[in-house]
Amino acid sequence: MKYWLLKSEPSSFSFDDLRNSENAQTCWDGVRNYQARNFMRDEMKKGDLAFFYHSSCVEPGIVGIVRVVSKAYPDDTAFDPSDKHYDAASTPDDPRWHMVDVRMERALETPITLSKLKQYKDSELKELALLRRGNRLSVMPIDPSHWKFILKLERAANS
């Protein structure tokens, strides 16, 4: 099983939006970056876990955990000319973009803010992709050791 981090701007789709979705589940559509797509399409497996990260907001950080509940399948928002993420180059016969379904696992008891994560950028979280300079990927893998460490931060913040 693999671990991931999924970014979303809360003004567009927040963790609470996920919580309020039917079955606390949603399709992770709109990804239009090849590297992020490849992670979803080629490496994500049903049953994987992912951190839900809020970006471009007052307090960027990890706010919850979701489970991947489907393998990747064509992102049909790319086929809809009225959709914000429409891409004429993607067709049902030859889909360019893919998405997975995710379901809320749980909210973090205490969100782990970006600034908190940065405290460990030269030690425990040195290799964390999120903290790498200039990283803008919206879907990225998380090393199991980093996953565990971040959960430890959550427990520490809550004790």
Added chain:
DNA sequence: GCCAACGTTGGC
């Protein structure tokens, strides 16, 4: 709003 860091596009 600013700006660094990318990724993409398209002319050549």
Added chain:
DNA sequence: GCCAACGTTGGC
């Protein structure tokens, strides 16, 4: 294949 122009991301 090169690279300038442009668009996007996302922290601050």
